[in-house]
Amino acid sequence: MNPQGERWTTDQVLALAPDEASRRAGGKLAAPGPWSETGADGGAVWGRCKGSGKKPYQTVVDLNGPAFTCSCPSRKFPCKHALGLLLLWAGGGGEVAAGKPSPWADEWLAGRRERAERATSAPPGTDAPSRTPADPAAARRRAERRMRRIGAGATELEQRLEDLLQSGLASDGHGGGSWDETAARMVDAQAPGLAARVRELSSVVASGPDWPARLLEECALLHLLDQGFLGIERLPGPLAATVRARVGLTTEAAELLTGPDAATVRDRWLVLAQQDSDDGMLLTRRIFLRGERTGRMALHLSFGGSTGRPLDLALPPGLVLDADLAYYPGARPLRAAFGERYAPVTHGPVPPGGGIDAALAAYGDALRDDPWLDSWPVVLSEVTPIPSRDGTGWQLADADGESALPLDPRCVGRTSLWQLVALSGGAPITVFGECGHRGFLPLTAWDPTPVPL
Template sequence: MSAHGERWTTDQVLALAPDEASRTAAERLAASGRWTQTSTVAGASAGTDAGADAGADAGAVWGEREGGGATPYRTAIDLIDPNGPAFHCSCPSRKTPCKHALGLLLRWAGSAPAAEAGGEDPPPWAAEWLTARRQRPGRAGRPAGAAKGGAPSRTPAASEAARQRAERRRQRIAAGATELERRLEDLLRSGLTTAGRGGGSTAREDGTSSGRDSWDETAARMVDAQAPGLAARVRELGAIPASGADWPSRLLEECALLHLLDQGFLGMERLPAPLAATVRSRVGLTTDAADVLAAPDTVTVRDRWLVLAQHDGQEGPLTSRRIFLRGERTGRMALHLSFGGPHRPLDVTLPPGLLLDADLAYYPGARPLRAALGERHAPAAPGPVPSGCGVDAALAAYGHALRDDPWLDAWPVVLTDVVPLPAGDGEGWQLADADGESALPLDPRGLGRTALWQLVSISGGAPLTVFGACGHRGFLPLTAWDPTPVPLPA
């Protein structure tokens, strides 16, 4: 059972896979009989069928699978975490979930013989992991009196120490932004063409220049200043000279946006609160989801949220998961963003197509999109094919969002009645309205050939509904409906 008692389908399990290779390996593992100590427990009394609706207060799947060594891999999945299933496996894979967790879930979802027994106690290694998870603040069974959203209350001394740390970081970022402003001035003074030769040089006070200066070095200095958002934008500047014709125009545009962000942070006290929150997030100052949920001025929005896409990516040593949702009543878009590492599973798992009755708390900003998942009010259920708009309306939606957040790369939209077609110039592809009046180029940087041909085959030349991100680089499709949702491997 999941957190609310529903048994998953095979498609829902496979939607969790981080890539196609994991799906293939998981299906092979699920069919294999080399699992031991495999069972399910859903909080039911002994003798209860594992397929029965056993409530939402307990639920897990576990098993041992032979590996390459003498010790089998131990795999367990917590199905009742309020944020979605959590995974544990002793294998060395850095993928979340790994192929063993997916294979075990497939056996459970398919009611394989080894996963039919219910009501028994998990083995000690699984019980220890499950108990440790469920006793954490913010998990099922968290201690009474914990702060809203599971955030522990802070003592005055701890709050003061946190304030001082935040102030020191603000000063470091301000110093980094000031240095970056000088770097941009030097670039404009020496000419944009110097960017194609390693980023140009930066003048020292003694009149000499540093020949080893480059965009990568500048980005590293922004990392030292604890401004990862600035570092990421500097790295993008370094890639522009190799991006093709008319790159100086694109470089000038990005330099202007970076200058605007620097000035926004250095003069943040003069900005309206929503815009100041956007600037903080753009330079890399983040807020924990628990703090968003626990903030006294946080306003939660309850709706039936349709899961439009779940997209996993790699950001350095961490795995990122972006889950896009849209409210049935409010029509608001939302993005749930989380990160995981080798021993830190991604918490929330919501396959596309589910309809979720839940509270969302939006992070502060001039154009709120990111949200923290709060209380769920009902079991998730399959949702309908979403309604959408045409190409012109999608571009208008991105334009309105860009008015509030000028650093926004893209805005999530649902396109309806569009057809994937080769571009008129013979280079790339586009999504065209069924009437042929308007078209959006597909973003070539984020769409691989597998996803492209998958999208074309789903369409077969007929109009279809596609969800994705509409931005200045084009449209990046993430999910298509035929008539059920099909995640596209971006």
């Protein structure tokens, strides 16, 4: 529910947009002209938007989530109509008046309330009927068969890596197709995590200067993961859980929240960033959070699009949730699932951060526990974006100028870099992002409100 009926800012609404095109399209609909039957009640916003057809699109936003529905055919979540409606409401000009929801809006909102009540009233240790195994013994046998199949796939992959090292890495200069074939074999072995890492090897081959050295590094990490899985019974529990996750064995969120080993962490979680990606088949949303009391980082992942399922949960940066989180098991837990929420969302402060050295130390500590990590989320305070000394890129410098962290090449030349530079104006700012072996990838900056990058 929206805290005390507060309206969101325009930046908070735009932070929900899945891409720049959606932001522009939503902005064009942020006017009263195409809208009718609009309203808001502190917990939801609704309205009908005139489209190209005879029947207007019915759009509803549940601010307690937030969650969206729209009768338009768009695969983007939220769609441009939801963004336009929220921008119109955020403007505060009176076009979206307080009132009771229209019947079509109330029906959807009531359905959400009923599902939430059923979820909270379920006895501890129970799960949704569709996910409860009818025969635990059969489920155990299926799990054992899958472990054997993954083991066979890992053994086959080890042979592939050994053959490559014996023949020489440079001999694989045109071997992308063979890696694709190996990746397909890992899919057949029900090891999607191994398949993804093999595909990355294919992208490294003949990809630029020193590619054999980079290929060797990736092969070494893949070999380490293979050996970890093949000897998983000898690993400590947290590291074994990390290896399982890396090869593609997942844990259901319901098991984390209600299973026999369920353990949750209650805190006031500040939303640091929200990122959407679309590979053409699957929509992925990443929401980064940090606990106010614990200081723990968390990452919530949600997926949709491949079967028409929407990305239901959307949380713009700057909001604070008083809620339980259950972390997925691992040597360095980060991914988490939402449990019970205890209060309406509120607007949070600028997060406290550290310097460059602290960020590098945090990534190093995380990498020690999980050697397959690409990056670790950190908040940097009092840093300034400046050109690198060699003029080939950009970096973030501490206030004292003694330490600097290069920006990830993926953001150079993109709008996010120039947003960051313009926001700073040469002065220190607070930035959240991912610190990794490629450098620092900025995701959100504060001036003083959060600005997604």
